[in-house]
Amino acid sequence: MAVIWRGNTQDRLYQDTISSGGGNSHKHKDKYKDKEHKHKDHKKDREREKSKYGNSDHKEFSEKKHREKERIKHEDVSTDRHKDKHKEKDHRKDESGLFIRCLFLFFRTEFKPKKIKIENDRVDKKAKKRKQDEVQRRLMRSLFLVKDIKPKKTQKNKKGEVADGKKKAKKEPEEKWKWWEEERATDGSKWRFLEHKGPVMAAPYEPLPSKVRFFYDGKQMKLGPEAEEVATFFAKMLDHEYTTKDAFRKNFFKDWRKEMTSEEKSKITDLKKCNFNEMGEYFKAQSEARKAMTKDDKLKIKVENERLLQEYGFCIMDNHKERIANFRIEPPGLFRGRGDHPKMGMLKRRIRPEDIIINCSKDSKHPKPPPGTKWKELRHDNKVTWLVSWTENIQGSIKYIMLNPSSRIKGEKDWQKYETARNLKKCVDRLRNQYREDWKSKEMRIRQRAVALYFIDKLALRAGNEKEEGESADTVGCCSLRVEHINLYPEKDGQEFVVEFDFLGKDSIRYYNKVPVEKRVFKNLQLFMENKQPEDDLFDRLNTSILNKHLQELMDGLTAKVFRTYNASITLQQQLKELTSPDENLPAKILSYNRANRAVAILCNHQRAPPKTFEKSMQNLQTKIDAKKDQLSDAKRDVKSAKADLKVRRDEKSKKAVETKKKAVERLEEQLMKLEVQATDREENKQIALGTSKLNYLDPRISVAWCKKWGIPIEKIYNKTQREKFAWAIDMAEDDYEF
């Protein structure tokens, strides 16, 4: 079974390693029989309905278009893009923190980071960098002129950047809009005015040069453009292990054949006989060539990208120019699901303008479809935040183009999320008492609800919606846990009532954990598992909808995922309090921050694949360690012989010699320990991803407050993008902010 089966962090941090694995092959077939059909028919009906009524009943907005436009402040999000590059130099090297909890204490006292490198050095580099930048900018400008790009905003911005980005670094553009100081709409509308240029369509297919051949069964064969395009998708993935998987090959071949002419179809009947190697080589060569391009050519591409960004990357929403997140339509390709996805390898088809729904203000300048095409629909729905949508062909789900996280519309929502989590903080004790009471309930469903909630709270599990079997990888969350995903141990490793979790969660990331639970929980679990098969639901009287309905009654806005946010943020706050010591220097403090962050990442089970070069860099480190060990044993031998000398001579000189040698040993021991610690550290960080929690779970105001309290520059914690996303928090949080 080909599942992403990474060893789990918790596993290695807190417990003995286990070597379980194994697939889950269970079937709930009856339950889902015929679902697919119904599903699809239904969808079609709805679609028909929609196009019938789509445009009819939208309110007119009173604002006059031009007046709106006049008031637009041209805050240009991208202007200072490159500006503080110099400042960006962070101290990643010092970030390497140890995680293991038992080492926390030790390190707090023992770790003395090196002084950071001298400022002088940096100033020099900065100056150098600036010079380089200036050259680049000049080039950029000349390129603009050469290419005779209409000198619209883009140009101005570019020039503006050049002008004030440099010497007068002080002169910030116009001050940023502080949406968080404004009133929020209460009527459920998301905006009043929305204007944008529509999406950037995927580049059309460029047929291969005729020298690049495809062979079937050893014989060269020219493919028609449709079949050829799909073949190139496969050829591009040739050295990815996807292409060796049965499901991938099967799905690919089936969909590929659909694109073939009847002639091709009758010839090509076996994927094994297809030879895509020349195609694969061709693409490899192409990407090599791209890497080897001259600086000028690279710059041209950069400029073109920038132009596209300026033209399509922004919209106007309620008087403000806002950055769009994904303004490009997803190009066609082969579907890459995660984990053991039944649909891997299927053809993700090209999106045409006729598939695309545009959403914007009635009174805005509507985006134009490419010449000779039209949009599927033009809609004016201000109850939603998306600008563009289309239906994807693999799962039949809808994809959207929406705004950047720095936008008002995303920021408000994010802020609100943390406020809800803070509300939970106020009543979490009450809730915890409540679910503990419910463990004793006469009703099974209440007990199940209470135990599930306990897991969600204690272990930060996801809610766990039901999924349609066969539509996606077999993964679970709390409510969808099955009996096979847990093991109960009345006693294990000296602890009582241990529950062992082992399942694949979101993105097929394995969750493995052994936790001691309260006796009552344990007994309940035994009860829930009575007379069940491994593939039966653990909580058979519960689903996310029931759970969330219950939570909603306990607190306004409360849902299962709020617990994850709450527990993540509160953990960060606590850990920061615990780990930061006032007299430490800056790198040490940042180290503490990262450790706190890491604690959260572990709680939320945020993992990453070990870096590709991980083994190698580990080996290098190990070599160093071995060398150090050799040195150490040499030094120890020296001590011995010096001692022997001393015995014979008994003079001051040899006594001193012994002392020096002993010192050397001590020094080496210390160095060795540091290296070993570094190795452990790297090993621990190997598969922990800090980014996800930082971006989605940690109230940024906690970090901002911490920075202010200890005089840490915010750039050490948040990079440019993150600072843009969390601008609201950076602006509003003071050093005494309490989550």
Place this chain on the structure above:
DNA sequence: AGTACGACTTAGGAGTTAGAGG
């Protein structure tokens, strides 16, 4: 209560870039 859908958040990996080290 159950189901399906739509909208939106959360997620890890691939690709790209910058900057540290050789």
Place this chain on the structure above:
DNA sequence: CCTCTAACTCCTAAGTCGTACT
């Protein structure tokens, strides 16, 4: 200066949750 690596950005898959409907 060039190469190698780590960080950052982009990409899009995979979740959550509310709502409409039955």
